[in-house]
Amino acid sequence: MSKRRSEAQESGQTVFIVEDDHAVGEALCALFDSAGILAKHFSSAEVFLEAWNHSMTGCLVLDVRLPGMSGLELQTRLREQGVGLPVILMTAHGDIPMVRKALKGGAVEFLTKPFQDEELLRAVAQAFTLERTRREEEQILNSIRARMDLLTERERLVMDRIATGSMNKEIAAELGVSEITVKVHRRQVMEKMQATSFAELVQMYERIKAAERKLLVS
Amino acid sequence: MKAMSKQAVTWIEAHVAKPLLIAVFFVLVALLWTFLLQHVVAYPFVFLFFGAIMGSAWFGGLVAGLWAILLSSLLIDFFFMPPLYSMTVAHELRTYQEAFIICAIAITVISVVRRRAENAVRAARDELEDRVRERTAELEQSYLEIRDRERQLRLLAEAIPQHIWRADAAGHIEYCNRDLIEFTGKSAAELQEEDLDSIFHVSDAPIFRQSWAAARHGGQQFESQLRVRSASGGYRWFLIRGIPQHTVTGEVSAWYGVHIDIEEQYHAQQALLLAQGDSARWSRMLSMAEMAASIAHELKQPLTALMAHAQACRRWLHAEPMRTDKAIQAADSLVRESARASAVIDHVRALFSEKDRFREPTDLNALFHDVAQLLRDESVRQGVLLCMDLSEGLPLIVVDPVQVRQLMMNLVLNGIEAASHAGRAGKVTLRTVMNSREEVTISVLDNGVGLSAEAREKMFEPFFTTKPQGTGIGLAICRSIAEAHDGRIWAEPLEQGTAFHVVLGSGQ
Numbered sequence: 001m002s003k004r005r006s007e008a009q010e011s012g013q014t015v016f017i018v019e020d021d022h023a024v025g026e027a028l029c030a031l032f033d034s035a036g037i038l039a040k041h042f043s044s045a046e047v048f049l050e051a052w053n054h055s056m057t058g059c060l061v062l063d064v065r066l067p068g069m070s071g072l073e074l075q076t077r078l079r080e081q082g083v084g085l086p087v088i089l090m091t092a093h094g095d096i097p098m099v100r101k102a103l104k105g106g107a108v109e110f111l112t113k114p115f116q117d118e119e120l121l122r123a124v125a126q127a128f129t130l131e132r133t134r135r136e137e138e139q140i141l142n143s144i145r146a147r148m149d150l151l152t153e154r155e156r157l158v159m160d161r162i163a164t165g166s167m168n169k170e171i172a173a174e175l176g177v178s179e180i181t182v183k184v185h186r187r188q189v190m191e192k193m194q195a196t197s198f199a200e201l202v203q204m205y206e207r208i209k210a211a212e213r214k215l216l217v218s
Numbered sequence: 219m220k221a222m223s224k225q226a227v228t229w230i231e232a233h234v235a236k237p238l239l240i241a242v243f244f245v246l247v248a249l250l251w252t253f254l255l256q257h258v259v260a261y262p263f264v265f266l267f268f269g270a271i272m273g274s275a276w277f278g279g280l281v282a283g284l285w286a287i288l289l290s291s292l293l294i295d296f297f298f299m300p301p302l303y304s305m306t307v308a309h310e311l312r313t314y315q316e317a318f319i320i321c322a323i324a325i326t327v328i329s330v331v332r333r334r335a336e337n338a339v340r341a342a343r344d345e346l347e348d349r350v351r352e353r354t355a356e357l358e359q360s361y362l363e364i365r366d367r368e369r370q371l372r373l374l375a376e377a378i379p380q381h382i383w384r385a386d387a388a389g390h391i392e393y394c395n396r397d398l399i400e401f402t403g404k405s406a407a408e409l410q411e412e413d414l415d416s417i418f419h420v421s422d423a424p425i426f427r428q429s430w431a432a433a434r435h436g437g438q439q440f441e442s443q444l445r446v447r448s449a450s451g452g453y454r455w456f457l458i459r460g461i462p463q464h465t466v467t468g469e470v471s472a473w474y475g476v477h478i479d480i481e482e483q484y485h486a487q488q489a490l491l492l493a494q495g496d497s498a499r500w501s502r503m504l505s506m507a508e509m510a511a512s513i514a515h516e517l518k519q520p521l522t523a524l525m526a527h528a529q530a531c532r533r534w535l536h537a538e539p540m541r542t543d544k545a546i547q548a549a550d551s552l553v554r555e556s557a558r559a560s561a562v563i564d565h566v567r568a569l570f571s572e573k574d575r576f577r578e579p580t581d582l583n584a585l586f587h588d589v590a591q592l593l594r595d596e597s598v599r600q601g602v603l604l605c606m607d608l609s610e611g612l613p614l615i616v617v618d619p620v621q622v623r624q625l626m627m628n629l630v631l632n633g634i635e636a637a638s639h640a641g642r643a644g645k646v647t648l649r650t651v652m653n654s655r656e657e658v659t660i661s662v663l664d665n666g667v668g669l670s671a672e673a674r675e676k677m678f679e680p681f682f683t684t685k686p687q688g689t690g691i692g693l694a695i696c697r698s699i700a701e702a703h704d705g706r707i708w709a710e711p712l713e714q715g716t717a718f719h720v721v722l723g724s725g726q
Binding site for chain 2: 021023024026027028030031033034035065090092093113114115116117
């Protein structure tokens with residue numbers, strides 16, 4: 001437990017509780033405190049959105065019934081804004097359609113009040129893992145994107161084509177340059193992208209494309 | 219002028235000429251006979267003249283009598299008084315003549331008076347005879363009219379497409395119209411013998427018997443909705459109305475009954491009632507579900523907090539090293555949250571608080587009557603007889619009539635349900651008993667199968683029910699209503715069934 005506590009605290013992962021009932025919010029904070037998890041209580045969806053910035057990492061514990069924007073609406077709003085924070089929903093009386101909607105919207109867990117601490121902590125641990133993976137992925141993508149930004153327009157075109165398997169000769173014909181020029185561009189790309197092998201370059205390229213596709217889908 | 223002279227002529231004829239003629243006739247007859255008898259009787263014989271005067275007065279009245287006296291005096295003087303054949307009278311015979319005249323006048327007067335009296339008697343007798351004849355004719359006429367009217371009424375009774383009967387004061391059927399006989403397929407004699415009872419549906423017959431007996435007891439009109447068995451064996455719903463006929467002294471002399479076929483109306487009405495009942499039950503269930511959800515939410519919030527604090531407390535106690543300070547903090551939170559949960563419950567209770575409700579002096583018998591009226595159809599449908607056993611002269615009790623009516627409704631409905639499953643003729647009795655000027659006990663007794671000891675113990679608890687579709691709050695509501703009125707409610711097992719008693723008082 002102490003290991004997980006330090007791990008979570010080191011990574012700065014926090015549980016963001018959005019709950020209009022202060023007593024419940026405080027009690028959940030106390031529970032997370034006892035489990036060595038950082039927690040912060042927000043009294044409404046609007047208050048949370050105001051406080052939100054990209055550096056905040058961890059997971060959301062949302063009450064479904066909130067004054068103003070409901071928990072399910074907040075979940076949808078965050079997804080639309082590309083905020084990938086994992087969501088745990090809780091309610092005093094949930095029905096099947098509500099649960100289905102929440103889980104379809106990517107909720108990690110749906111808890112019915114009152115719940116056992118294990119249920120909540122297990123869900124939070126799961127959410128933290130998800131968040132960590134997501135953050136690492138994000139980091140990798142960001143560094144790839146940063147390197148890609150160094151490429152000239154022509155180098156970008158060349159990379160697009162070599163990553164999808166075109167031969168130098170084909171690229172030269174397509175772009176209307178000599179094969180030697182293509183080879184020079186290729187070397188530049190490998191260098192700027194810090195790729196040790198051609199395979200690594202393709203991998204980086206695929207990662208970026210996959211992230212773009214995912215963004216498009218959501 | 220002419221008319222007057224004609225009248226005068228008639229008057230003269232009647233009062234002068236006719237009496238004169240009569241007098242002349244009688245006097246001439248007397249004269250003739252006196253002449254004949256003169257040869258036999260030596261002394262001047264005047265008695266026949268008396269007869270003539272009497273006859274004239276008798277038949278011609280006073281005027282004729284006076285004419286006869288005048289004529290007789292002159293004729294006697296001329297023919298029979300010496301000197302004969304002269305109008306002079308011998309001195310010694312003057313007294314005789316005067317005596318004759320006086321006697322003649324007396325005879326005339328007596329004769330006239332007698333005649334008048336006799337005429338009066340005759341006139342009276344004639345009048346009486348006339349009157350008797352008239353009266354007889356009238357009676358005959360009215361007898362004919364009555365017979366005619368009776369025939370019309372009978373025709374009408376037979377022609378009306380309803381069932382009609384007539385019973386004597388004791389309730390014995392004397393007459394049934396053709397429709398009733400045809401519908402039931404029983405003869406008039408059979409119906410008379412069986413007192414109508416046998417023609418009703420087995421569960422309706424007691425209702426009829428009861429209201430019929432009550433009506434006869436009080437001499438009051440009665441009305442019931444009952445199923446009547448037809449000749450083919452089926453049943454139809456009838457509105458049965460019995461109306462007493464009173465004598466001048468106020469006693470019931472006969473009963474008239476009408477059965478109106480309400481089969482269609484009854485079913486339409488029942489369908490409507492059922493639909494209303496269903497929708498009422500639905501809306502009640504819905505609102506209860508909503509209420510339950512809202513109460514559940516209100517309670518689950520503090521419970522969530524409580525649970526979280528309790529679990530945090532446990533974690534701090536299990537931690538290495540143990541964090542007593544944090545555990546105490548959590549325990550404090552537990553206490554605080556428990557108080558909050560309790561406050562939520564108080565709040566929910568306050569929402570349903572019975573305080574400050576409308577109260578007024580109320581006749582509990584009248585409320586029971588209302589309830590019986592409202593549940594009459596329900597009881598008939600379940601084949602349960604509702605009996606009223608209400609004490610007279612109850613004091614008015616200060617209660618909320620709407621709530622107490624609800625309480626009575628719930629108890630009677632429960633009673634009807636219990637009695638309908640008893641496997642015998644169901645009966646629910648509504649009773650009021652006066653305990654004091656301030657306190658009344660209302661009771662609902664059923665003859666159902668009764669309740670188990672466990673059921674009796676728990677039945678006033680919310681959500682306890684023995685019925686498959688029961689909500690289990692009917693009796694709980696009864697208890698809260700009784701308690702809101704500072705009353706008591708309890709159940710008592712009977713030999714057959716259960717009695718529910720509620721004591722209600724006007725309080726301080």
